[in-house]
Amino acid sequence: MRLLLVEDDRLLAEGLSGQLEKAGFSVDTTGTARGAFTLAEQEDYRAVVLDLGLPDGNGLDLLKRWRNRGTGFPVLILTARGDWQDKVNGLKAGADDYLAKPFQTEELIARLNAIVRRSEGRVLSTVKAGRFELDEHRQSLKLEDGTEHSLTGTEFRLLRCLMSRPGHVFSKEQLMEQLYSLNDNPSENVIEAYIRRLRKLVGAETISTRRGQGYLFNDVV
Amino acid sequence: MTWFKKPVSVKGTLLALLLPAGILLMALAWLVHGLLLDRMSRQFVETRLKDEVAFLEHQIRDSNGRLNTLQTGDYFQEVFHHAFAIHSDSRTIISPENWAPMLMPLLESEQEGTLRVSDSRIAGAPSDILAYRKSFRVDDQAIVVIVSEDLGALSRSQAELHAWTAVVSLLLVLLLVGVLWLGINLSMRPVVSLKAALKRLQDGEKSRIDVRAPEELQPLVLQLNQLLDSLDQRLERSRDALANLSHSVKTPIAAVRQILEDTDRPLPNDLRQQMAGRLSDIDRQLEAEMRRSRFAGPQVGKSAYPLKQARDLLWMLGRLYPAKSFEMSTVLTEERRWPIEEHDLNELLGNLLDNAGKWSTRFVELCLNEGRQGFIITVEDDGPGIPADALDSLGTRGLRLDEQTPGHGLGLAIVREITERYGGTLKFSSGSIGGLKATVHFPGTTGGIKQ
Numbered sequence: 001m002r003l004l005l006v007e008d009d010r011l012l013a014e015g016l017s018g019q020l021e022k023a024g025f026s027v028d029t030t031g032t033a034r035g036a037f038t039l040a041e042q043e044d045y046r047a048v049v050l051d052l053g054l055p056d057g058n059g060l061d062l063l064k065r066w067r068n069r070g071t072g073f074p075v076l077i078l079t080a081r082g083d084w085q086d087k088v089n090g091l092k093a094g095a096d097d098y099l100a101k102p103f104q105t106e107e108l109i110a111r112l113n114a115i116v117r118r119s120e121g122r123v124l125s126t127v128k129a130g131r132f133e134l135d136e137h138r139q140s141l142k143l144e145d146g147t148e149h150s151l152t153g154t155e156f157r158l159l160r161c162l163m164s165r166p167g168h169v170f171s172k173e174q175l176m177e178q179l180y181s182l183n184d185n186p187s188e189n190v191i192e193a194y195i196r197r198l199r200k201l202v203g204a205e206t207i208s209t210r211r212g213q214g215y216l217f218n219d220v221v
Numbered sequence: 222m223t224w225f226k227k228p229v230s231v232k233g234t235l236l237a238l239l240l241p242a243g244i245l246l247m248a249l250a251w252l253v254h255g256l257l258l259d260r261m262s263r264q265f266v267e268t269r270l271k272d273e274v275a276f277l278e279h280q281i282r283d284s285n286g287r288l289n290t291l292q293t294g295d296y297f298q299e300v301f302h303h304a305f306a307i308h309s310d311s312r313t314i315i316s317p318e319n320w321a322p323m324l325m326p327l328l329e330s331e332q333e334g335t336l337r338v339s340d341s342r343i344a345g346a347p348s349d350i351l352a353y354r355k356s357f358r359v360d361d362q363a364i365v366v367i368v369s370e371d372l373g374a375l376s377r378s379q380a381e382l383h384a385w386t387a388v389v390s391l392l393l394v395l396l397l398v399g400v401l402w403l404g405i406n407l408s409m410r411p412v413v414s415l416k417a418a419l420k421r422l423q424d425g426e427k428s429r430i431d432v433r434a435p436e437e438l439q440p441l442v443l444q445l446n447q448l449l450d451s452l453d454q455r456l457e458r459s460r461d462a463l464a465n466l467s468h469s470v471k472t473p474i475a476a477v478r479q480i481l482e483d484t485d486r487p488l489p490n491d492l493r494q495q496m497a498g499r500l501s502d503i504d505r506q507l508e509a510e511m512r513r514s515r516f517a518g519p520q521v522g523k524s525a526y527p528l529k530q531a532r533d534l535l536w537m538l539g540r541l542y543p544a545k546s547f548e549m550s551t552v553l554t555e556e557r558r559w560p561i562e563e564h565d566l567n568e569l570l571g572n573l574l575d576n577a578g579k580w581s582t583r584f585v586e587l588c589l590n591e592g593r594q595g596f597i598i599t600v601e602d603d604g605p606g607i608p609a610d611a612l613d614s615l616g617t618r619g620l621r622l623d624e625q626t627p628g629h630g631l632g633l634a635i636v637r638e639i640t641e642r643y644g645g646t647l648k649f650s651s652g653s654i655g656g657l658k659a660t661v662h663f664p665g666t667t668g669g670i671k672q
Contacts, residue, residue, distance in 0.1 A: 082508075083515075083567075084534060084567045084568060084570075084571035085567055087537055088533045088534065088536075088537045091536075091537045091540050091541075092533075092537075097541060098541070102500070102504050138540070139536060139539060139540070140536070150532060150533055150536030150537075151532075151536065152532060152535045152536065152539070152547060152548055152549050153535075153539060153546040153547055154546075154548050190550070193550075200555055
């Protein structure tokens with residue numbers, strides 16, 4: 001399994017690549033963002049371990065460039081900064097997992113295997129309707145201008161349901177099937193609250209109400 | 222007001238505004254007083270003249286028009302101090318005599334009622350008079366009566382009165398200036414003492430402002446003192462943290478270096494493990510102290526958008542735990558802000574959600590709510606939960622944050638510390654579906670911040 005290790009600390013890179021080789025990966029190591037970009041162009045990697053603080057650029061920018069080009073290999077970010085906001089930013093940039101330094105090698109290997117497994121058989125699956133594009137894997141909504149909104153599970157399922165058949169009226173009962181809740185009998189108000197939240201994202205006229213019938217996704221607006 | 226240069230001090234502003242306004246108002250009052258005085262005396266004289274004419278008419282009617290029988294002479298003059306003229310077909314009486322050139326034209330004129338003659342230049346007679354003329358008939362005899370008064374004398378005394386009023390007004394203006402000056406100085410005294418207190422604070426003579434400020438300035442003093450408190454606390458905390466850190470980091474470093482420097486000594490496995498253990502200690506200490514020093518605590522002017530942050534964290538955890546569903550239910554709108562520092566809220570939500578995510582089987586729910594009693598964050602999972610007797614000690618373990626083992630409640634200890642820093646409470650209970658339910662409650666004294 002070919003793996004690209006992008007880490008500028010020579011000692012750490014050497015030690016890590018040795019351990020990863022032992023675990024069955026075939027590792028290419030580079031210490032610069034430029035080197036990583038070229039290598040990823042030429043070779044076909046199953047996974048990338050990416051350090052964020054590189055001498056010639058930010059790892060996040062490199063990751064964004066890869067994702068913008070549609071490169072799909074899973075990426076695990078390694079960084080000394082373990083802030084929640086850093087994690088959010090890393091995942092938003094397109095990472096699959098995040099590990100704070102220092103770490104146990106066993107944990108890194110376990111996480112690498114997990115993201116590789118998850119990415120297997122993954123095909124680019126998106127739902128498009130009108131100006132909007134729903135990314136299944138990233139559970140996010142892309143707008144025409146390229147901005148991306150992260151969605152919670154229910155928001156995503158509701159939107160996927162509505163966008164799967166634009167113009168079709170879904171009743172509240174149908175939409176309620178998309179709800180997960182601790183409450184066994186979620187009320188119809190819950191659906192209304194979610195619809196309100198979704199309308200904030202896609203615009204009020206994109207999801208229209210059919211009084212007494214339900215809601216529909218308006219893809220021509 | 223372009224001509225009005227903005228003064229730098231409150232005192233200057235007050236004086237610059239109040240003084241001209243006071244003087245202007247006083248001058249206006251003086252002018253109005255003059256006009257009213259004038260009008261009043263004129264009216265008064267007019268009514269008197271009218272009364273006297275009526276009296277004369279009565280007298281003449283009583284004597285059936287025979288003017289001769291009227292007790293003339295100085296009588297009227299003495300009684301009324303006014304000049305008069307009575308004219309009938311047969312006779313004309315004018316008293317005093319020297320007013321005759323003035324009153325004669327009036328007798329001949331046809332006008333009735335109040336008449337005014339001014340700026341006449343007749344020797345011996347006053348130049349300005351007010352007269353009342355009335356004509357009537359008694360036994361087919363036409364009679365005209367005129368009573369008049371010298372306005373010169375009146376306006377002279379009026380002018381005198383007006384001048385006195387001016388003097389009094391001036392005195393009042395001076396008094397006003399004095400009172401203003403005194404009032405401003407008195408009311409500015411707390412500010413002056415505040416200024417002095419700030420100076421002492423700056424010079425290091427005092428550590429807090431202890432001036433009894435007036436009500437309007439009380440929040441300012443309170444805020445300043447709170448700021449100073451939090452600065453002190455922060456300094457103390459960071460010193461403690463650094464002291465703890467250097468104590469617990471330097472020893473393991475020394476030990477590891479000792480082993481590495483000894484080139485003759487082989488590195489057997491148990492020695493490696495010991496060294497790794499020491500390094501882990503360092504890491505743990507660093508992590509705990511760093512997370513701790515990053516808390517901001519309640520701060521003025523800091524707020525966060527809870528909905529946006531919660532959404533990002535839920536989404537991220539959903540990516541990290543793909544088999545689990547992270548949901549949110551809330552009454553808040555996207556624009557709602559809470560008076561909690563952004564990083565603190567992130568740390569709080571992140572740790573609660575991450576902990577719930579670790580233990581849940583497939584579902585985590587976050588509730589963000591607010592009411593009159595404050596802000597409430599609830600995180601519930603569908604995991605195995607923990608026994609009731611362990612609920613209270615969760616996140617505390619009777620230990621300080623730096624004594625916690627990472628991965629074993631460090632996250633919850635952080636949550637507890639942040640909550641306490643904001644004067645809130647953290648409670649754990651069993652959830653409705655058996656998992657753990659964590660409730661954070663912040664007292665909402667500020668009532669949130671409206672957008």
